[in-house]
Amino acid sequence: MNIELLIKILNYQKDGIVILDRNLNIKFINEFAKKILSLDGKEIYKKTFYEIFKDNYFETIISYALQKIDKNEEILIRNEEISLNDNVYLLNIFFIENHIVIKLSDVTPYEVYKQAKRDFVSNVSHELKTPIAVIQGVLETIQNEEDINQIKNFTKIAYKRIQQMNNLINDLLTLAKLEIKEExxxxxxxxxxxxxxxxxxxxxxxxxxxxxxxxxxxxxxxxxxxxxxxxxxxxxxxxxxxxxxxxxxxxxxxxxxxxxxxxxxxxxxxxxxxxxxxxxxxxxxxxxxxxxxxxxxxxxxxxxxxxxxxxxxxxxxxxxxxxxxxxxxxxxxxxxx
Ligand SMILES: Nc1ncnc2c1ncn2[C@@H]1O[C@H](COP(=O)(O)OP(=O)(O)OP(=O)(O)O)[C@@H](O)[C@H]1O
Ligand SMILES: [Mg+2]
Missing domain, CATH: 3.30.565.10 (Histidine kinase-like ATPase, C-terminal domain)
Structure with a gap:
């Protein structure tokens, strides 16, 4: 396989790939990495990665990775999440044959999904908590209530809240079924x-x-x-x-x-x-x-x-x-x- 073909393949990747030598000179950077890191032009090959990212989060990561090189660890950093320009990337740094390979995979859609899931659980819990608290209060009050009319009023309140919970659960089930296209x-x-x-x-x-x-x-x-x-x-x-x-x-x-x-x-x-x-x-x-x-x-x-x-x-x-x-x-x- 020739090297040009290899470079073409790397440029097609939807992961950012940067290859550095031990002195942190940039040996290769694929198109996607240029986009993520907002780098362009041939200039970047004249500079070291360290120069480009001085005082940047990468500097810390790279220095940390370099310390580990001496311990001859092949994978220096695995699956660290970093944020760049509102996106979330999974960062992997490998040490292969005296070169440092940095791989950045865009995991933003997955992060958005995880956030939506967290929001969803907290929303549902919140929506259920309120009626449950009301029903609990009503039941506590009724225990010591003798006036039948008061009891009737309280049960009406509790009933309304149970209906509210029932509606919520029905809506959630309808949505869930529609979303997984089961129905x-x-x-x-x-x-x-x-x-x-x-x-x-x-x-x-x-x-x-x-x-x-x-x-x-x-x-x-x-x-x-x-x-x-x-x-x-x-x-x-x-x-x-x-x-x-x-x-x-x-x-x-x-x-x-x-x-x-x-x-x-x-x-x-x-x-x-x-x-x-x-x-x-x-x-x-x-x-x-x-x-x-x-x-x-x-x-x-x-x-x-x-x-x-x-x-x-x-x-x-x-x-x-x-x-x-x-x-x-x-x-x-x-x-x-
Ligand atoms: N016809 C409308 N006029 C003004 N605001 C509306 C109208 N329809 C929806 N909205 C707004 O959009 C929001 C979302 O509506 P949606 O029907 O999804 O929820 P909801 O009415 O609050 O609760 P649910 O329908 O689940 O009982 C509402 O809370 C309301 O602020
Ligand atoms: Mg509505």
């Missing part, structure tokens, strides 16, 4: 005019508290090619938000239209709206625009994440437009048969 999507052509009416009915008491008017502008003949149960969950979440995040005397409108390839369902409200900077985040699990505001109206921040997953499971999309203080419009785009 089959059983698509068929359905009409949704009546479905929207029945969801409106479920939220009618909350809507009337704020005098919110709900308008079903779905054409009774409008058809869409979806999994009926899943699409029901999707619509329910969007309509629930449109009512929950609405204002006194507000409006909720659901309408539909279509083009050659797609069917569209729009849920529009004249509510509090979503700030621009929050728009890219609202479909994330547990994200809530304003935690204190959202806590007032209840919810865990899973609804829109479920909406997005259901739309995507249909090869469709969930889109949003919103203006703070004026209202929001969610559009679901689903491919036709």
């Amino acid at each position: 089959k999507i059983n698509k068929k052509i359905i009409k949704i005019h009546n479905t929207v009416n029945s969801i409106f009915n479920d939220f009618s008491s909350i809507a009337s508290e704020k005098n919110i008017k709900m308008i079903n502008n779905i054409n009774p003949n409008f058809e869409i090619f979806v999994d009926e149960q899943k699409f029901y969950i999707l619509l329910r979440n969007l309509i629930e938000n449109a009512v929950k995040y609405n204002k006194e005397n507000g409006l909720v409108e659901v309408r539909s239209y279509e083009d050659d390839k797609y069917s569209y369902v729009v849920v529009k409200d004249t509510g509090i709206g979503i700030p621009k900077e929050a728009l890219p985040l609202i479909f994330e699990r547990f994200y809530r625009v304003d935690k204190s505001r959202s806590r007032e109206v209840g919810g865990t921040g899973l609804g829109l994440s479920i909406v997005k997953h259901i739309a995507e499971a249909h090869e469709g999309k969930a889109l949003v437009k919103s203006e703070l203080g004026k209202g929001s419009e969610f559009t679901i785009k689903i491919p036709k048969v």
Whole structure:
């Protein structure tokens, strides 16, 4: 195998590779390493690695590695994580035939995943802790309570909290199943005019508290090619938000239209709206625009994440437009048969 081919192969690697001699002169640096370390030009071959990275984190690492060379250890540093320009790299330093080989592997996506997992566990624990604390308090109080009406009031509070935990667990299960694509999507052509009416009915008491008017502008003949149960969950979440995040005397409108390839369902409200900077985040699990505001109206921040997953499971999309203080419009785009 010739050396040029070898160099080409090293330049194709998605790991950064730097080869130094014992005096830390750079003997080879592949393209990916140049990118990671923000180095370019032939100049770098005239300098030592030490000169380039003086007073840098690398200097410490390299000096540490050099101490070990004398002990003739072949692997000097293994799997140390370092941060460079907002990315996380796994650093390995080997000593091979009088040369030091530095290998940097980008593990940022894995780190992001690990962080998301940590956030997820802490969010779920937090969401369960609050209702459990309330239920515990209620049960303690009831033990010494003799007034039957008080007991009834307390049990109502506990029941509401149990429902809250139940909703959270159901949402988590729905999301988990959608994420691992375990649940089959059983698509068929359905009409949704009546479905929207029945969801409106479920939220009618909350809507009337704020005098919110709900308008079903779905054409009774409008058809869409979806999994009926899943699409029901999707619509329910969007309509629930449109009512929950609405204002006194507000409006909720659901309408539909279509083009050659797609069917569209729009849920529009004249509510509090979503700030621009929050728009890219609202479909994330547990994200809530304003935690204190959202806590007032209840919810865990899973609804829109479920909406997005259901739309995507249909090869469709969930889109949003919103203006703070004026209202929001969610559009679901689903491919036709
Ligand atoms: N129609 C809307 N108008 C204004 N803000 C909205 C609207 N829909 C969603 N949001 C904002 O986006 C956040 C995320 O919504 P999502 O439905 O995922 O969670 P949630 O309503 O807080 O809880 P859950 O739906 O899980 O009960 C909400 O907390 C709210 O701040
Ligand atoms: Mg919601």
